[in-house]
Amino acid sequence: MSDSNADTQKGSSDFEKRIFQRKGFTFFGLGLQDVIRYFFGGNASLAIIILILICFFLAKEAAMFFPDHHRGLKAYRSAGQEFVDYIGQEIEQHTRIYSSANIAYFAEVNRTSLEEDAILRAQRAVLANVESLTARSWKELERGLDNLEDAQEDLDDLKESEGALDASALSKLTKDIAQLEAKIVTVRAKLKKEVTVVLGSEKAWDLGGGGIGISSGARAKVLDAVLFEAFPDSKEDHPFIVETKAASRAKKGLEAEKLAGFKDTLKALQSAVRPMKDLHSDLKKIALESRKEINSLETAPARRDAWLAGAESTDDPAEKARMLARAGEVVIAAPDLSALNAPIYSSVDEHRTLLATLQAEVERLHKDLPDGAETESGRKNLKKADHYYGEFVTTVRENRDKIQGWRHDKSLGLMASVGAFLMGKDWVTNSSWHDFYGLLPLFTGSFLISIIALVVAVPFAVSAAVYVNQLANRREQTFIKPAIEFIGAIPSVVLGFFGILVFGETLRMVSQLEYLQWIPGFPMAERLTILNAGLLLAFMAVPTIFTLTEDALNNVPRALAENSLAMGATKLQTVFRVIVPTAISGIIAAVLLGFGRIIGETMVVLLVAGNKIKIPDFTEGLGVIAQPAHTMTGIIAQELGEVDNGSLHWRALFMVGVILFVISLGVNFTAQQILKKLQKI
């Protein structure tokens, strides 16, 4: 084309001819600019393609979950397990009431003898400590005593033996015995010295965490008692201990007398449940058999094919015949479910009468529950018992129709499977009974941990950002900002490690402090708890929230601050009335992105949250934070490695992943919307 141009435009110079031509390097007719452009464009589309593939893969695996899950639920119903679990539920509710009331009872009975019990516990603990600290010498003493016994037996044998007395052997033995006796005396003396020394050290008095301290007077007596029990190796208790035991017993007796009626009710309740438990375990065995037959039907064709294939491939006629016979044995016919469930149907009436007795006892206990209690634990557990009573009543009421109208062949919609997943209260896997895949325990764990993390991280990160951006001087800025951003560089596994080894124990110790008892959940019994995980996650979320909040504050036009100051506002008024409100949507977006970071975090929660798959006990109120929990991310990380590809369990984990994905997506989307709004201002 340029040639023809050249022909027609003879007059123009070479330069003019080329002025509009593409210059420089070309590649398949593309200029350098185009190549770079397509390279970058290609990378961007690759990211999008991968994202689409991930979504597709997740959706495919997860979609397969519900049909499989539905089949499992159907088997659960057909085998009568569903029915058995109704009864199990009632028993469990009963047990909760009983044990709360029981704990309350003992808390009350023991309340006046706390001091004596502490002394007795201390004496046992100190004795054990002393014995373990001087174990070597005790062994030596024992060995000496054994040897002495052996020697004496030898001597007796020698004396009783017939024939002439071997004078030299006799004198040697006597000498040995004398030596051994002398040795024992020295070992005893040494031991006594050692024990006295050990008793003077703090190590011997380490009574373990959470023990009630004892007075210094009692301490001296305990010391006496320990020495007394150690020397001589007395089988009897020191008089002080005998006295203390008696006092404790007497005081307990006095309290128990006051609550005797209550105790009787408790006992009656305990025996009322026994026949119900028997019925439950009988039915459980039957249901389990039925379930096995149902499961076996599912695998039957595969098993038969395996035998047939084996017979096909072997050359040995005997072996072949055996395998064919086994193949013939495989039952493929569906089990007669009506027959299998007959015992269950016939137990309905028995259950009704048993339940009536149980209900009557529960009612009686509820009426007999003392109005108040003297101890904190007593009050708390009475309240719990009352709460569980309410749950028991509801459960019984709800179960009545379910049990009466229960049919093993009642149809089960696909939505039931969705409901059982989203609303299921149990996540039980590898169980010999039935695997439950309920999201709630994991969801509540994730939720509680995230809430704690947010409640702690947001004020901390936002105020740090406001300070650094608005109030700090240059020097502080250059120091604080990188320091906080550095937190983000700490690998989460390292934080988890720290949480297990240092933070958890520190937190537990701190929770014992007298003046911190107003914090819900304190004192804490465990190291790995929702609180621990939440606090560590808060720490992890701080850099995200801090940086984004700082950006949002930076985006506020400087002129606004100047305007405010020119109006006579102070620096603080300017910050809180103008700058922060202007940046508020950016701050909200920062918080949401921080939340996304928290809910998706895996390593820390896996290591620190305690991994207990159970909906936390909300009767504790805000104290739930002192309990362990499991999370959606944690369960995937923990269980995905040990399940078979394509199994129901595997799919269930995928489904949990999808839920996480949806939550994160929602949070990110909301954050984006808010940011978009912010840019419009």
Place this chain on the structure above:
Amino acid sequence: MKTTMSKNRITNTDIPEENRVISSHAGGNTAETIIGIDDVNFAYNKGTDVLKDVSLDINRGEVTAFIGPSGCGKSTLLRCLNRMNDLILTASITKGSINILGTDIYDPKVDPIELRKHVGMVFQKYNPFPKSIYENVAFGLRIQGIKKASILDEVVERSLTYAGLWDEVKDRLHSSGLGLSGGQQQRLCIARTIAVEPKIILMDEPCSALDPLSTAIIEDLITRLKNEFTIVIVTHNMQQATRVSDRTAYFYLGELIEVGPTTTIFNNPTEKRTEDYISGRFG
């Protein structure tokens, strides 16, 4: 016009140094001095004075205009008057003093926050807070701790009326101030400033981002305002200076060249440099 102006600039820089004159306090009439600037030097960074030996009295109830080529220090001097320059850490007055209402405002005992409540400022780029119109005007009172709705309502209405904005916004007081037009936003900023009833209002090129009609409205507003406030206005618009101001001060390279009644400065300046600058404009 542009070419004439730049020619003029060149001419201006050619003026020999010795021609500098410290302004006589022209105008010297009976008017009461409200701001007394006495031999002030100012530096953003130590060693380089941006203002040099500036002495100037500003009278109560008058509009004083600061004119001069870009970079001559008009805004700097204006911001010295309400101590906005305090925000720049390295900046300080290196010589002289500024008295407002008889108080040396750079005295350590003076609280700049209190000062700014009495010396309000309107900026070149209007910047309402991203709040409602009502809250924008009430801002100054709120930060002084006034919460009573009746007082706030009254002040908001009065200030908006004063700024000639009331009729335009009275039906949407609680919608965002950012939804107004540029001219309306600038008037909103003026209403916000006068709501706290300062003694003095400093205006730094308040109309330079506005169209002629909005400019006219604001100029009209300024002439009305001077009954109650003392106004200092920086402007690059010579006509504006003649229209609104009573006195004019001409700055050049950080020095005050000449100050006097506006009519005198524009019609009969003593200094050649002033004349050059002004005639460049009128070209």
